[in-house]
Amino acid sequence: MPEVKIPIITYTGINQQVEHDDPDATLLDCSISNQIPHIHECGGNGLCTTCRIRVMEGHHNLNPRTVKEQEIARARKWDPSIRLACQSYAKGDVSIQRLVWTSSEINKLQLETLPEGTAEERAIAILFCDIRGFTKMTSENSSFDVAHILNRFYTVLGDPILANNGIIYQYVGDEIIGLFGVSGGMRDKTSKDAVRAALGMQYAIERLNHLELEAFDVKIKLGIGINFGKAYIGHLGHPKHKQFAVVGDPVNTASRIQSYNKIAETSILISDSVLKGMPENTIEIGKKFSSQMAGHEHQTKLYELKGFKEMDIQLELQRSLDYLLRNEEDFANKFYTRVFEKSPEVRTLFKNNMTSQGKLLTHMLGGTVYSMSRPEHLTLGLKLLGESHARYGVLEAHYPIVLSCLLETIKEELGDYYSGQLIIAWEKALTMITTEMKKYA
Ligand code: HEM
Ligand code: FES
Structure with a gap:
């Protein structure tokens, strides 16, 4: 009897090699049974694409793409080296690299479904967050300290966006912009995600002020504006350097709502369209305003967001x-x-x-x-x-x-x-x- 050779799976990056002796086990099963962290949000059902891998060597030792995988690969324009670990079986040695490591990468997967070269209209929530008190800090501290604190801001303010299925779109000066519902979804969920992110940012900054910034004699305040509406989203730019971009009136309005916090002396303002999208009677509203936004004929109603009425587990x-x-x-x-x-x-x-x-x-x-x-x-x-x-x-x-x-x-x-x-x-x-x-x- 010829000796049957057990396939070896090599994980590049961590340089680990494991034996794969069960032909009915997928490459995802192989990671799990060997305690190799491998994100698999949909539990190996070929839906989320988070278990994706790049096959570095031994491609011929894998089964052909399954029907589910073919559909996904076509829609996302994957080259043949990208496979879903939960749909791949190895009959010989393969060398693989796991491609999704963090929640921020998971959220970015939403962008793969956007068109190239043109923009598509989608209903999204747009959140602008301005960091106040920052200029004082930059003028009074060393550039090393400023860089350290800046990174802390980006982390603690970005996390609530990512935890709520949002995408960090841009950092512009002292501003962070988050987008919600980019790959579709129900309006109430999208609005609630954005509202939860804003409240999470508020908590995060209070804790940062208390635990980390007291030593620098700095107190940071946030101004957050959220709007909901149809904007154009896509990959635009020079043919050789296309970038994800979102344009349209709801985006400009979100920025203006954020600025209005200064006049209104509030921290978080949401527009009427966000409030309308929220499940009824779920949020606590403070002051109400009506403002004529630049470029609009009518007044926009704005509401101060205080919190959820009932405890929100998430x-x-x-x-x-x-x-x-x-x-x-x-x-x-x-x-x-x-x-x-x-x-x-x-x-x-x-x-x-x-x-x-x-x-x-x-x-x-x-x-x-x-x-x-x-x-x-x-x-x-x-x-x-x-x-x-x-x-x-x-x-x-x-x-x-x-x-x-x-x-x-x-x-x-x-x-x-x-x-x-x-x-x-x-x-x-x-x-x-x-x-x-x-x-x-
Ligand atoms: C909140 C519930 C639990 C969570 C989130 C959890 C999470 C995990 C995770 C992520 C692993 C790694 C392997 C894998 O993904 O399958 C694991 C392995 C394991 N868990 Fe849990 N677990 C839970 C409950 C339990 C309970 C109730 C027991 C029973 C005592 C248990 C015993 C084990 C054992 C024996 C392993 C395999 C360890 C090994 O191979 O050495 N877990 N668990
Ligand atoms: S785990 Fe979701 S597609 Fe593989």
Whole structure:
């Protein structure tokens, strides 16, 4: 009998090689079983494209593209080296590179569906955010400090845009522009995503002021304007250097709404079209204004946004995540210590290195908070996770134990930041996750 050679999968970038001995397992399964982080938002269903890889070598050792993959590849103009890991099976050695690493990259995938060379009209929400108090800071601090703080701004103000399925469109001077609903979607969700992002930015800057900027004697204020309307979106420019661009009156109006905050002495203003798009009676409105925007014949109604009327779980999770996972290893250690104290028998289910296991868990928690803005993918992702847990030998009875240990660890890690509301939000979200996963136990 000729010896059957087990295919070797090489992950470039991390330079890791693994044996792939199950011909029925996809390349995504191979990453998961070897604890190699591989984003797969739709749980391997060929819908989200986040598991995409570039095949560097051994292309001929893979199955041809599946029908689902062919459709996606055609629509997104992929060259033949790009494959979906969840649709690819290897019968010989292959060398691959994972292409999507971060939530910002996931959001940018929305741009692939836009036309080249022309622009298409789409209904979107546009958010302009202006950073105030910045000039004082630049004149009073060293350029090294300014660069450091600038990066912190871009991170903490960009995160709420990304966590809500938005795209960071541009940084112009002291302004950040976010777009929501670029690849379509319902108006109420798009408006709510933009509103949640604005509130998240407000929280983020309050925390930055309190925790990081006091030492520089700087206090930053934000001015945010949100508008909703039909704008032209596409890849435009020189044939050799096309750029994503969005143009149209709703964009200019969003910028003017943002500026109006100075006159109105407000922090967040939304237009009538945003308010109309919101599910009824969901947000708290403060002052109301009517203003004649340049180029408009009629008055535009503006509303001061104060917050959600009822607790919004996503906002609560988003605003605590980065604080909670500021030391991922510490979080994972505390969590697993609790689990093994409460239920020592589950220790034997964990075969792999606990440090990388901890990283996967926190990566998954972060990813879940982000993918809550794409619920159609979240449930599918949890199905795959539930199925893999059944294979690890996880039983239904283990889920409540893990749930309570996660909540206890979250409470401990939140420290001063603890609030009853935050815990309720985490409890609801984790109950949803474990209930979904438990179905497959
Ligand atoms: C909130 C619920 C949970 C989440 C988000 C979660 C997350 C994860 C992730 C991301 C992995 C990496 C591998 C994969 O993607 O399949 C994993 C592996 C694993 N999880 Fe969970 N998990 C949860 C609940 C549980 C429960 C209730 C148990 C039971 C004690 C458990 C035991 C395991 C084991 C044994 C592995 C494989 C470790 C190894 O191969 O060494 N998990 N989990
Ligand atoms: S397309 Fe492969 S995981 Fe979504």
